[in-house]
Amino acid sequence: MRVILDPQSCQAYGNCLLTAPDVFDLDEETGVAIILQERPPAELHAAVEEAVRSCPVQALTLED
Numbered sequence: 001m002r003v004i005l006d007p008q009s010c011q012a013y014g015n016c017l018l019t020a021p022d023v024f025d026l027d028e029e030t031g032v033a034i035i036l037q038e039r040p041p042a043e044l045h046a047a048v049e050e051a052v053r054s055c056p057v058q059a060l061t062l063e064d
């Protein structure tokens with residue numbers, strides 16, 4: 001699994017970091033999400049999938 005963020009779409013709602021705080025954070029300067037683990041370990045996949053679904057602006061996508 002690879003997590004991809006479109007920083008231009010991110011509106012800093014924060015849903016992703018609330019759902020998967022080990023994988024996402026918010027850059028306080030730019031106000032845009034940052035990905036802490038681009039290839040998260042298997043035990044985090046369910047949380048990451050939930051985080052991707054929770055993004056209101058579809059700024060997150062997953063690749064195999």
Ligand code: SF4
Pocket residue numbers: 005009010011012013014015016017032033054055056057058059060
């Ligand atoms: S949920 Fe989407 S819009 Fe909100 S911070 Fe995460 S990537 Fe950005």
